[in-house]
Amino acid sequence: MFKKIESLLLEIENLKAESSQQVEELRIKYLGKKGIISTLFDEFKAVPADQKREVGQALNKLKNQASVTIGELKKRFDDADTDVDGLDLTLPGTYNPVGSRHPLSIIRNEIVDVFGRLGFAVAEGPEIEDDWHVFSALNFPPEHPARDMQDTFFINKDPDILLRTHTSSVQVRVMEHEPPPIRAVFPGRVFRNEAISARAHCIFHQVEGLYIDEDVSFADLRQTLLYFAKEMFGQETRIRLRPSYFPFTEPSAEMDISCTLCGGSGCGICKNTGWVEILGCGMVDPNVLDSSKIDSEKFTGFAFGMGVERIAMLKYQINDIRLFFDNDIRFLEQFKSAL
Ligand code: PHE
Numbered sequence: 001m002f003k004k005i006e007s008l009l010l011e012i013e014n015l016k017a018e019s020s021q022q023v024e025e026l027r028i029k030y031l032g033k034k035g036i037i038s039t040l041f042d043e044f045k046a047v048p049a050d051q052k053r054e055v056g057q058a059l060n061k062l063k064n065q066a067s068v069t070i071g072e073l074k075k076r077f078d079d080a081d082t083d084v085d086g087l088d089l090t091l092p093g094t095y096n097p098v099g100s101r102h103p104l105s106i107i108r109n110e111i112v113d114v115f116g117r118l119g120f121a122v123a124e125g126p127e128i129e130d131d132w133h134v135f136s137a138l139n140f141p142p143e144h145p146a147r148d149m150q151d152t153f154f155i156n157k158d159p160d161i162l163l164r165t166h167t168s169s170v171q172v173r174v175m176e177h178e179p180p181p182i183r184a185v186f187p188g189r190v191f192r193n194e195a196i197s198a199r200a201h202c203i204f205h206q207v208e209g210l211y212i213d214e215d216v217s218f219a220d221l222r223q224t225l226l227y228f229a230k231e232m233f234g235q236e237t238r239i240r241l242r243p244s245y246f247p248f249t250e251p252s253a254e255m256d257i258s259c260t261l262c263g264g265s266g267c268g269i270c271k272n273t274g275w276v277e278i279l280g281c282g283m284v285d286p287n288v289l290d291s292s293k294i295d296s297e298k299f300t301g302f303a304f305g306m307g308v309e310r311i312a313m314l315k316y317q318i319n320d321i322r323l324f325f326d327n328d329i330r331f332l333e334q335f336k337s338a339l
Contacts, residue, residue: 212301249282
């Protein structure tokens, strides 16, 4: 038995393991309840009394050596191995793809942000509207062609209910509820009964602006829009106002900006004119102020409205409006923005 213990001692001193699992196997083999050392202790009972002292000491030494060696082996793997209770910290992490904002949201946020810097608040109104807010209060005569079935989606049951064709309806809602001064922009979705093509969609987005106070002039309108154009398209951008007509503004204008692609020298985007139209605007017609019970003798104001898709197409050089609504991830993930 003494010899056996001696050789086991040698064996144990030279133990090697390659994984914590192997260490555990060794522990069971030598130190387990039915392990080698335990068996030796059983056999120890039969050792003659005169040898008990010597053999007992050797056996204890063996046991200690086994726990020290195996303990050290175990520690080595514990330090290296991060497998704590089945949690392996060395595994690669799970990839959570980060989404991106829709290009129309990015542009809308940018527009709202530019006007926010000029003190314009943000308001919204309903997409399902009535004739009063979309047309009548905005000075549309009863037989105006814009009310025609070709442009407007009406609700069959009630011709007074319709999908708003422009965000100018929010002008009316705000004027009805707030006394001047009013300085706000109204972003939102609008609907027109138009055939879908590369240039037109039956659903699109606008940002409307309204400023009403004492002594608001056309010069204020022009300067506000010039600031917007430069902030949105770059400081070198120039603007041009062309006379136009809207029932709710007088005088009315359409605003062009110098072409963002060629800078004004002429290209395909601006159809060689050097200018691209981006919005409609004008001084709020006194009839509109009166409809909303704002004193048109005391107050004046300006309004403007622009298409978000149009501005996004210009800024990102997108040539088909339908791309915004296809929800093709390969298209959408190209647009990154802080806003
Ligand atoms: N509502 C007009 C449109 O949809 C744009 C506009 C808004 C024009 C405000 C003038 C003033 O075309």
